[in-house]
Amino acid sequence: MTGAGTDSTRPPREGGPAIVLVRPQLAVNIGMCARAMANFGLTDLRLVSPREGWPRTGAYRKGAYAAAAGAVHLLEKAKLYDSVEAAVADLNFVYASTARERGQAKPVLLPREAMGTSAVRIAAGETHGILFGPERTGLDNDDVALADAILTFPVNPAYASLNLAQAVLLSAYEYFSAAHGQIAPFEIAERSPPAQREMTLSFFEFLEGHLEERGFFRPVSKRPVMQRNLRNMFHRMQLTQQDVRTWWGMVVRLIEGPRETPQTRKRIKQKKPDSA
Amino acid sequence: MTGAGTDSTRPPREGGPAIVLVRPQLAVNIGMCARAMANFGLTDLRLVSPREGWPRTGAYRKGAYAAAAGAVHLLEKAKLYDSVEAAVADLNFVYASTARERGQAKPVLLPREAMGTSAVRIAAGETHGILFGPERTGLDNDDVALADAILTFPVNPAYASLNLAQAVLLSAYEYFSAAHGQIAPFEIAERSPPAQREMTLSFFEFLEGHLEERGFFRPVSKRPVMQRNLRNMFHRMQLTQQDVRTWWGMVVRLIEGPRETPQTRKRIKQKKPDSA
Numbered sequence A, B: 001m002t003g004a005g006t007d008s009t010r011p012p013r014e015g016g017p018a019i020v021l022v023r024p025q026l027a028v029n030i031g032m033c034a035r036a037m038a039n040f041g042l043t044d045l046r047l048v049s050p051r052e053g054w055p056r057t058g059a060y061r062k063g064a065y066a067a068a069a070g071a072v073h074l075l076e077k078a079k080l081y082d083s084v085e086a087a088v089a090d091l092n093f094v095y096a097s098t099a100r101e102r103g104q105a106k107p108v109l110l111p112r113e114a115m116g117t118s119a120v121r122i123a124a125g126e127t128h129g130i131l132f133g134p135e136r137t138g139l140d141n142d143d144v145a146l147a148d149a150i151l152t153f154p155v156n157p158a159y160a161s162l163n164l165a166q167a168v169l170l171s172a173y174e175y176f177s178a179a180h181g182q183i184a185p186f187e188i189a190e191r192s193p194p195a196q197r198e199m200t201l202s203f204f205e206f207l208e209g210h211l212e213e214r215g216f217f218r219p220v221s222k223r224p225v226m227q228r229n230l231r232n233m234f235h236r237m238q239l240t241q242q243d244v245r246t247w248w249g250m251v252v253r254l255i256e257g258p259r260e261t262p263q264t265r266k267r268i269k270q271k272k273p274d275s276a
Helices: A027-039 A058-067 A069-077 A084-088 A111-123 A141-145 A164-180 A197-213 A220-236 A241-256 A262-271 B027-039 B058-067 B069-077 B084-088 B111-123 B141-145 B164-180 B197-213 B220-236 B241-256 B262-271
Strands: A018-022 A045-048 A079-081 A093-097 A128-132 A149-151 B018-022 B045-048 B079-081 B093-097 B128-132 B149-151
Touching: A018 A027, A018 A084, A018 A164, A027 A045, A027 A058, A027 A069, A027 A164, A045 A069, A045 A084, A058 A069, A079 A084, A084 A128, A093 A111, A111 A128, A111 A149, A111 A164, A128 A164, A164 B164, A197 A220, A197 A241, B018 B027, B018 B084, B018 B164, B027 B045, B027 B058, B027 B069, B027 B164, B045 B069, B045 B084, B058 B069, B079 B084, B084 B128, B093 B111, B111 B128, B111 B149, B111 B164, B128 B164, B197 B220, B197 B241
Parallel strands: A018 A045, A018 A128, A045 A079, A093 A128, A093 A149, B018 B045, B018 B128, B045 B079, B093 B128, B093 B149
Antiparallel strands: none
């Protein structure tokens, strides 16, 4: 699944498939689609005759811009078309996203396999796009007929209705994962280097020696298994060098009791004044 | 990645990890999270001190229920807690979802690997959960400290802010894909059976014979390569038996000209009256 660049130090390539919203109804959904695209590096938003026109002043446009959060640049750059044919004219490969069977003999693909292929072919210079239909009705059959393949989502059959922006999000997520690899935006927190076995083992011997002295391992026949379980608990912690020093200190305090401080010295003096 | 049940005929298991929304701010986001869960078969929604309380009458509750679309049953069943400790008390494994490094020495996992593991362990009877923080601020460090591992999303570093419901959606999607396999809710449309090679080959011979007669293959030296390219174009169509019959019919019409109809017969009579 991880295509070209899986180098997390490199800023991810932008671009990816065009997202073609066919006759979208709600401004807020257009905005949320833009945000979902931005989350995963998609940049090519195309609108085919939005129900209330585009761009607009007033509440409609405001709603879209609010929902887009930081991704307004995608709305600014969104291209407007009056037909799906025009919107896909420059594309080499077109998916039609549908939630149900459409009686058209086209391959039916899931986002992971589809975007895996598209990532490779887009990297090779092709231009791909995905059609998403109106919220209420989805794409009509003439829209689907324009596509090379059907894209559908592996949803719970008991509740299959996927919100428009969420369908866009899953496609963008799978494209980004395929094109750039699943790379965490950050690594595990900086921590002390892992302890060498010799360091851990000498701590085990120190601890087990004191436990032995104090008759912890009873019955003696059980000592080997008790010891094994104890050591395994520590191994599961994947101790760092600092962790081992911390444990060593804890055990010392448990053995020796309160550290000597002015207060404790005072208390001790009071207990045995002759020692003064 | 595809765990236990990849049998599309079987209704998917419901359940999956608990989704724990910690101090969520907006009712509409709670509703959208419920919808995203329902899309991928998650059923255990937990709310830790929602900013405006829960359940509520009035606009707040209305907003949540509207956003949940068909998934109101999840809102009805949502459990309310006044601390994260209480919300995770019964869980065996807890993820904290964060968008940035939190300086805590915990494994950092991506949704695909994390939910792949959880799917296997939940199927084995464990209970897992994912903490999601307030929209504006995310989880605080005390919340993160309660988790076994950090869950983060492979987003575009240039625009990493993922909407709450979208983070829930990606987790639910990866859990569902791992637990039940990526299965399309429908198959490719019913179509005529694929043509046997012999059927395709006799069509090729028929077509090429007529092209040969008409001197299509020129220069003759190029005939083999022209023929190969022609046949490969047809092979790429993955012809069904019906497709081959359709092509055969098209070629016949191209060769023989207009089919005889009353009109054409009349026209022919007019051209050569003696034939009457």
